[in-house]
Amino acid sequence: MTQELTVQLADQKREKPDQANLGFGRIFTDHMFMMDYTEGKGWHDARITPYQPITLDPSAMVFHYGQTVFEGMKAYLTKEGRVFLFRPEKNMERLNRSNDRLCIPQIDGDFVIEGLKQLIKVDQEWIPTAEGTSLYIRPFIIATEPFLGVAPSKNYIFMAIMSPVGLYYKEGIAPVKILVENEFVRAVKGGTGEAKTGGNYASSLKGQEVAAQKNYSQVLWLDGVEKKYIEEVGSMNVFFKIDGEVVTPALNGSILHGVTRDSVIQLLKHWNVPVAERRVSIDEIAEAYRNGKLEEAFGTGTAAVISPIGEFLWGEEKMVLNGGQTGELSKRIYDTITGIQKGAEKDEFGWITEVPVSELK
Incomplete structure (x- = not known):
């Protein structure tokens, strides 16, 4: 052009x-x-x-x-x-x-x-x-x-x-409370989930409304077929630190290609922190929590950059991470990315x- x-x-x-x-x-x-x-x-x-x-x-x-x-x-x-x-x-x-x-x-x-x-x-x-x-x-x-x-x-x-x-969340970098959504779905493979189009966000409002009524900041979306595998959190990509390894749902046709998501993965690899993109089930997260291996969780996106998660509610099970405090890795990622964005940290990635x-x- x-x-x-x-x-x-x-x-x-x-x-x-x-x-x-x-x-x-x-x-x-x-x-x-x-x-x-x-x-x-x-x-x-x-x-x-x-x-x-x-x-x-x-x-x-x-x-x-x-x-x-x-x-x-x-x-x-x-x-x-x-x-x-x-x-x-x-x-x-x-x-x-x-x-x-x-x-x-x-x-x-x-x-x-x-x-x-x-x-x-x-x-x-x-x-x-x-x-x-x-x-x-x-x-x-x-x-x-x-x-x-x-x-x-x-x-x-x-x-x-x-x-x-x-700040996108009034809580700032403070951890937010997340409701695991079991009824409504955000998107399915073959639909428009990996596109940034208005309908995806309109369809998410009902779940978000339900979460707000229960005093939760956002929704953790599960897949639209089995309602078992984790996809996104609110309008953000999501990461979990389990027993020293960071995992995030693999891009599957219904998950957004997040710019911050990609930046976090590159940063973790640069730091030699084990990181994997794969299917992650809510059962795996709950089991890791019960075994004391779920160390941190956070959302990533342009608006909030990093949004630490302090609590999940899945059905009747409440999972509180780090006593509701921001995890060490979440804080390090947030400080580094915002530091690069503001010119306070060296940009080693171009x-x-x-x-x-x-x-x-």
């Missing part, structure tokens, strides 16, 4: 929020990145515009058939004033994998990354500086053709919006992409 990116700056700037009360995903920056797709023409009209509502036909296909995909990324400000992206090329690879599953045209990942860099540059004043904060980036694509037939759309809009955010913010174009 060879095209230019035009920039239209907002006439008025919004008031910046209190960094102590950012929350997650409720405050948005002054601008957004957009481009259109038309069948026969491809992706075109790439532009940065003021953040604003969009107008869609009521028959736009995204409303009726859920043809939409998204990504989640962050920009980080270092103490030296540099701005880093963390493995953005992996997000673009995953976006195109999602596009393929949802019959959405492929995007040029390199071009989109350059567009995101320009968007960050335009809105660089929105990158928060407080501890634990970052600038969340949400690229997404929606089907816009006005048509009620069940078929791939012929028109799409790509958008990227940004939001200054604090994960960081710098965004030049010296001056606006």
Whole structure:
């Protein structure tokens, strides 16, 4: 895709929020990145515009058939004033994998990354500086053709919006309580589980609602066939440390290819910590707990990075890990990845992409 990116700056700037009360995903920056797709023409009209509502036909296909995909990324400000992206090329690879599953045209990942860099540059004043904060980036694509037939759309809009955010969980790095879901399922192999598409998250809401009613933060999802093998935790990948070895469910067609997941696996191998990707059953976890071998558990994802798990509830059995405290390995992984993201730790893996913010174009 060879095209230019035009920039239209907002006439008025919004008031910046209190960094102590950012929350997650409720405050948005002054601008957004957009481009259109038309069948026969491809992706075109790439532009940065003021953040604003969009107008869609009521028959736009995204409303009726859920043809939409998204990504989640962050920009980080270092103490030296540099701005880093963390493995953005992996997000673009995953976006195109999602596009393929949802019959959405492929995007040029390199071009989109350059567009995101320009968007960050335009809105660089929105990158928060407080501890634990970052600038969340949400690229997404929606089907816009006005048509009620069940078929791939012929028109799409790509958008990227940004939001200054604090910690995803109000508990921060503190362990969360997880309910093992035995009734509802998130996805099955052959479905859309490994794509980042809205329907996966809509179908997870009921289980999450049930968990909240029982005072649990999130749900541990089991496979959709036997309801026996562990898949994800909430909207994150999940890891367990059992008798010195770290295990995580193998990618099987219904589990998301997590960027943080991949980073954790690389990091553990670099540290010579035994790590395995394989099927993990809830029975194995319960047995390891009863035998005193379940040492730690944690979720991984862009939003929270590492979310330690302090307790599982499976039926009537309650499993409390580390007395409800954050495990040593979980903390080490969190400190290392966030340190690399913030420029405080050496990047030995080539994960960081710098965004030049010296001056606006």
